[in-house]
Amino acid sequence: MPFQISPSSIDDPTYLTHRRWMTRALELAEEAGSAGDVPVGAVIVNADGQTLAEAQNRRERDHDPTAHAEVLALRAAGQTLKNWHLNDCTLYVTLEPCPMCAGALILARLGLLVYGADDLKAGAVRSVLNVPDSAASNHQLAVLGGILESACRQQLQDWFHDRRRRLSNKSIH
Numbered sequence: 001m002p003f004q005i006s007p008s009s010i011d012d013p014t015y016l017t018h019r020r021w022m023t024r025a026l027e028l029a030e031e032a033g034s035a036g037d038v039p040v041g042a043v044i045v046n047a048d049g050q051t052l053a054e055a056q057n058r059r060e061r062d063h064d065p066t067a068h069a070e071v072l073a074l075r076a077a078g079q080t081l082k083n084w085h086l087n088d089c090t091l092y093v094t095l096e097p098c099p100m101c102a103g104a105l106i107l108a109r110l111g112l113l114v115y116g117a118d119d120l121k122a123g124a125v126r127s128v129l130n131v132p133d134s135a136a137s138n139h140q141l142a143v144l145g146g147i148l149e150s151a152c153r154q155q156l157q158d159w160f161h162d163r164r165r166r167l168s169n170k171s172i173h
Helices: 013-034 069-081 099-107 149-172
Strands: 041-045 051-056 090-095 112-117 142-145
Touching: 013 041, 013 051, 013 069, 013 090, 013 112, 013 149, 041 069, 051 069, 069 090, 069 099, 090 149, 112 149
Parallel strands: 090 112, 112 142
Antiparallel strands: 041 051, 041 090
16 A cells, blocks of 8 residues: 555655655656656665665667566666675665566565565565565565655656657657
8 A cells, every 4th residue: 555644654764765755766767767768767876865776677779578677777776785685785776667677676675675666567575476475475565655655646747648648649740
């Protein structure tokens, strides 16, 4: 279930921290969208709140079906730590992870997943599937959804609307 915000929690330091990192993920997503990829951004921070990795979708640019923001961020964080165990790390991502990414988060032993918008078509954390809580999961992944949800959802909707408009204008000419 997505994180619910009560009026008293708006000033909570933990919520403000989550907003800060999700804002950075939104900036990365904007860069991805401007470059022609679906606008999804991801940031991984350690327990001390230091950035370990930042990534954005690069499937179109890299011609790589696995170049999702989450996978690229996991790879970079593992290289930074010289360890694939990300137990004490938090991943911030603008869109609920797909099955591939949810599986990768579990395999990385990620400490906490914080995501923005639910993915009602391919979400594999809560919306369509629940990979973290399935019998196939060998790791208990803590999940917090709905941080800056409206901004994350709007960014994706605007990008897809603009893309459809551009494609429609090309087919007319």
